[in-house]
Amino acid sequence: MxxxxxxxxxxxxxxxxxxxxxxxxxxxxxxxxxxxxxxxxxxxxxxxxxxxxxxxxxxxxxxxxxxxxxxxxxxxxxxxxxxxxxxxxxxxxxxxxxxxxxxxxxxxxxxxxxxxxxxxxxxxxxxxxxxxxxxxxxxxxxxxxxxxxxxxxxxxxxxxxxxxxxxxxxxxxxxxxxxxxxxxxxxxxxxxxxxxxxxxxxxxxxxxxxxxxxxxxxDIGTEKSTGLKLFSVSGDCGKHGVFEFPMGITLKELLEEVDGSHAKAVQAGGASGRCIPAAEFDRNICFEDIPTGGSIIVIGPDRDMLNVAENFMEFFVDESCGQCTPCREGNAKLLEGIHLLQNGRCSMQYLRELHSLGESIQLTSKCGLGQSSPNAFLSIIDNFKDEIMGRIQP
Amino acid sequence: MLISEREQLRANIERRVIDFGNNRSALIPVIQEVQQKYGHVSEYVMQVLADVLHIHPVEVYGVASFYSFIGHKPKGRFIIRLCRTLPCEMKGKERVARQLENDLGIHFGETTDDGNFTLEWANCLGMCDQGPALLVNERIYTQVTPQSVHDILEECREVFGVHTTLQEKEMSCELPTSAK
CATH class of the missing domain: 3.40.50.11540 (NADH-ubiquinone oxidoreductase 51kDa subunit)
Structure with missing residues (x-):
């Protein structure tokens, strides 16, 4: 709706x-x-x-x-x-x-x-x-x-x-x-x-x-993030569309408004944003906590988090302008890592290396695209290890 | 292309470059006009633009090949771009993609033999609340289902040989009233 x-x-x-x-x-x-x-x-x-x-x-x-x-x-x-x-x-x-x-x-x-x-x-x-x-x-x-x-x-x-x-x-x-x-x-x-x-x-x-x-x-919002903000809400929730909320709203409150309280995670800020697990839904959407340009993608309990990560990494591999090596080559490497995870063939040691590569991309890219491209990947492997490790292929 | 036609094209390009300020910033708007009219930007056009703007043709090629909506090879008359980003994926873009391939008999990245349709992926079309979404040239379709794929293709086929263009027909999605 x-x-x-x-x-x-x-x-x-x-x-x-x-x-x-x-x-x-x-x-x-x-x-x-x-x-x-x-x-x-x-x-x-x-x-x-x-x-x-x-x-x-x-x-x-x-x-x-x-x-x-x-x-x-x-x-x-x-x-x-x-x-x-x-x-x-x-x-x-x-x-x-x-x-x-x-x-x-x-x-x-x-x-x-x-x-x-x-x-x-x-x-x-x-x-x-x-x-x-x-x-x-x-x-x-x-x-x-x-x-x-x-x-x-x-x-x-x-x-x-x-x-x-x-x-x-x-x-x-x-x-x-x-x-x-x-x-x-x-x-x-x-x-x-x-x-x-x-x-x-x-x-x-x-x-x-x-x-x-x-x-x-x-007077609206938090000390460092004042005023109102438009949010683009999509994904596994009852209400889709553009909503106006004050800055500083918690994810929990927002999800109640859009009938998405059952979600297991929310991707806040689009592909360059972070994936917030249900345990952290009391965090605030504002520049000092979870910054976002307004993109809220609600991820329901039945979704596969690796598919989410894969979709975003494919996006960055496609959209990197190719100037900085860490972003151009690194993101392709992270995507390969996701394919290894999907096939259940990624060791914890290698996952740690990928994590470290992600951090390098954040530090060494010139623009915001490269600096934020590993965000989704990193937050998913940090928060959903239990779900993504040791997969048995169907 | 006939020589007179080429000369006409060259004259048009020269005129449009002047309209856009007669400097390098005219490059992309003029390329976009050529793209819209001819479906792609040929090597001849790149050479003309390079001459007019006093830059190397490779500079023009560099720009033309950077942007995904500018093509340097001929494509179909209708370019179908299906959104592949997460919200559209959640709403079932895979099945729409499969049906598009079935009905057109081509894979993504290919053009039909009759030169009418090209099938491509697009990144977020900004219709995440109404997915799956696809663009046919400049026209947006939302809440596409595997079943409605056929209707969309038929709509395209109907305008072959007719003077109306697809953009002039009414859109199915939410648009400002006066734009309809």
Whole structure:
């Protein structure tokens, strides 16, 4: 059963354009201070404080700056951005325009994943309407000297382009291979100009914070993870879809809401996230405990954990860009290890070596993809040894 | 391809590169347009793009071969991409895959002899709450069953020779109202 209730979501209570109108009365620093006060952190999963990113870009001295919306939602189990793009696209554009005002940007780009090409015509129409309504273009809402426009660029089916520097490489017409950081995009981003890259959901919360006030957002959630968050729930549970919960919710509470309390494990954060066993369901979903971009895959009692690990490792072997040897070769080795386990031919000694290899991949990869690729594998072999060792082939 | 046709293509590419800002960042949008029109990016197109952008053709090849939605070899008119990620697997993508292979008579990674269908795997299509999901070109199908595979293929076959494209028809999944 799919139960995403659009009308009950916070986004529905915020009128499109209202946040932008209010923000245009504020100075650049005031907008950034407001975001700082709210404690908003990146909703794509990494959780970098939005205000710091914006402040760094605002302080960079350049005539040309860019606002990039990361709509390359490729994390397995995540579909909240597709949901926002379908239902609340106006709020995304409001958020981007507020961001442009805050850092002094004149150009915006939405990097939409190729799999969502069917949303392109709809978004193009909406951008045209906003131009007609003076919400984009020159002297936006009669604000003298504030010019900003948004264009759509399409991804082409590469998961790694969700990483901000790979995304910029892709925008520049290159292979989507992540760059070394520093320098960060806030200094040298798209075409060498200061660029902020934020997730779809991050931008969408901005007009909500502007209209409802920073204390409203700050008072929800935990100390380090404030506010509300959208969760994409799928797998073996009664209710599927996009749900809005406060940060810091325990897995147990979340599973009760979606009729998934019988689960034996939850994959939180998609392929790059961790697999949490039932014994740890009282842990909190927040940046200080279980960080997630919103992907919750409920794994029922009858599922084979090795299949789960195999599915995710196949994903990373396929999606590694191939730049760093540990990620390119290491993940293939971990997948071989899973096949050994499936055939009941893996010694404890070798499993320990694979574990150590996984840790090496985490430490020695350049980008977030490589650093997080062994997470699912490691958490499954840590928590489900009893289930995965000494298999007898059927 | 006829010489006049090639010249036409070259002129189109030159024009589109200028539309996209006349620099390297125009490369992928133009490749995507060629891909959409011709189904793949030929060596000729890569050479033209390299000339126009003043880069080595291998640079263009490097980009074209990096992205899974850009092909440098001809593929079927309809590219079917079935999601293989965990939530779709839990909802029975294996059986859908088997039925697709049965009905088309090809394996994943292959194209039918008549050049109409190519079967591929895709990583997460973002329809995890409505799986199994597959894309036919740009069009998304959700909650696909082994039984409905036949209907999807028939729908594709119906549009052969007709001027409507698959994308223009109504979608079966949840979409913004004005996009329907």
């Amino acid at each position: 799919r139960t995403s209730d659009v009308s009950k979501m916070t986004f529905s209570s915020v009128e499109p354009g209202a946040g932008l109108r209010q923000a245009l009365k504020m100075a650049s620093e005031e907008i950034i201070d407001l975001i700082a006060e709210s404690g908003l952190k990146g909703r794509g999963g990494a959780g970098f404080p939005t205000d710091i990113k914006w402040k760094l870009a605002a302080d960079s001295d350049d005539e040309l700056k860019y606002v990039v919306c990361n709509a390359d939602e490729g994390e397995p189990g995540t579909f909240k951005d597709r949901f926002i793009l379908s239902h609340f696209a106006d709020l995304i554009f409001d958020g981007m325009t507020i961001g442009a005002r805050a850092i002094g940007a004149t150009k915006g780009i939405i990097y939409l994943r190729g799999e969502y090409t069917y949303l392109r015509a709809f978004l193009t129409d909406l951008i045209a309407q906003r131009r007609a309504g003076n919400l984009l273009g020159k002297n936006i809402l009669k604000t003298e000297g504030f010019n900003f426009d948004i264009e759509i660029r399409m991804g082409a089916g590469a998961y790694v382009c969700g990483e901000e520097t790979a995304l910029i490489e892709s925008l520049e017409g290159q292979r989507g291979e992540p760059r070394n950081r520093p320098p960060f995009p806030v200094n040298t981003g798209f075409m060498g100009h200061p660029t902020i890259v934020n997730n779809v959901e991050t931008f969408t919360w901005v007009p909500c914070i502007v209209t409802k006030g920073a204390p409203w957002f700050h």
